[in-house]
Amino acid sequence: MRKKTAAVSFIGLGYVGLCTATVFAAKGLKTVGIDIDKDKVNQIAAGKPPFHEPGLARLLKTTLRQRRLHVTNDTTEVEKTDITFLTVGTPSKPDGSIDLTYITNAARDLGSALRNKDKYHLVVVKSTVIPGTTTSTVKPVLERESGKTIGPDLGMCTNPEFLKEGTAIQDTFSPDKIVIGSNDPKSANRLKLLYQRFHRGKLPPTILTTPETAEMIKYASNAFLATKVSYINTIANICQTLPGVNVETVAHAIGLDPRIGPLFLKAGPGYGGSCFHKDLQALINYSNNNGYEPALFRATEEVNEEQASRVVALSEKLLGQLDHRRIAVLGLSFKKDTDDIREAASVRVIDRLRKKGAHVVAYDPAAVPNAKKLLANSIEFAEDPYSALKGADCCIVMTEWDEFRKLKAKDYQTQMRLPNIVDARRLYDPEDFKDMNFLAVGLGS
Ligand code: UGA
DSSP, X not given: OOSSSOEEEEEOOSHHHHHHHHHHHHTTOEEEEEOSOHHHHHHHHTXXXXXXXXXXXXXXXXXXXXXXXXXXSOGGGGGGSSEEEEOXXXXXXXXXXXXXXXXXXXXXXXHHHHTTOOSOEEEEEOSOOOTTHIIIIIHHHHHHHHTOOBTTTEEEEEOOXXXXXXXXXHHHHSOSOEEEEOSOHHHHHHHHHHHHHHTTTOOXXXXXXXXXXXXXXXXXXXXXHHHHHHHHHHHHHHXXXXXXXXXXXXXXXXXXXXXXXXXXXXXXXXOOSSSHHHHHHHHHHHHHHTTOOOHHHHHHHHHHHHHHHHHHHHHHHHHSOOTTOXXXXXXXXXXXXXXXXXXXXXXXXXXXXXXXTOEEEEEOSSOHHHHHHHHGGGSEEOSSHHHHHTTOSEEEEOSOOHHHHTOOHHHHHHHOSSOEEEETTOOSOGGGGTTSEEEETTBOO
């Protein structure tokens, strides 16, 4: 670490790995990104991110050109670096429990690559892992494969990630906190030093704790956020039954109480994305295995699943039976500014619409290629919002893209066969749509 530029490596170039590696490189740290997927590595090396994330493509091109970021599928390159972050995926098994195959394989490859290294190396588990995983799964594999023990030559920390898709670059440059879990003071100090260098001495609030607590903080954070969404959706569904009551006013007022706070109180079609559902299922499963049933989190998930049916019910309220009706769906990604459709509410809503016999035509500014892989020929895809709306009997706005926010009532009226709109994201002022049949989640009528 006395070298001018610390060298860091990342194993796993998914969302977290690639965004974090690119930002580390942009901060002047010599960074190596490693992934076993050759095609992905080639694509990244050519400056093309494998997913849509604002600001990433530009930063990737710059850091590659400046040779601060190097990408490869050769894990032995970790040897040239001082610190390795494990950023591989931790998907769900069919029973909801966490699948540790990728993290175990990465720890194995990393350990064997470090076997002949004579200098100190720090290993940082950044992947989301259930409490206890770093110590009871990653550590033994790493020690066995490297022939070293955690201590003077080999360090190990847990350092969960809190970045959000769509704002991943900004979140990595300025995180609201850094959590470092370690049982070994030397490891924790090394990682803290790295972050001090990254933040030029102005560290965000930094929590130094045990690996298990650090792992738990990540789950507690996502479980709280998901529960906050299901909470406001529950309030929205009650508001729906109260004429003249608007959940937005309720959310604004309660959010002024500092104990509640204004963020994450947007009622909508339910949460999606690669993390909330997966992490809640993993936490419920882990908790059950330890003899405790976390009823609150099960309810959070049930409310979320049910929310898609609520959105479909709004279109039925306008149209009656959906059989043979043409329904335009605006937005497929699980939120704006991403092409990610994993666990997206749009997929749940489309599934229900199709089961009721509706013909769905969908448009999204970024997620159509991913949606085509999942939904294949079961729905029609449009090139722009206007062609999606053409001849539609009802439109459901599923994602809060700025492109949709700009649409006016007349844009809908001129294209649609019937003037029915369900605003599942609360994009529009109901006043502007009073000449149409307009329903929104959480708007009492
Ligand atoms: C989430 C967490 O916010 C991150 O802190 C965490 O690092 C990440 O998971 C992860 O574990 O990797 P992300 O999935 O990118 O980030 O997206 P969020 O912005 O949290 O949104 C999740 C879902 O909740 C979206 O579908 C969004 O539309 C929905 N949501 C969010 C609402 O319906 N209402 C709100 O008020 C906020």
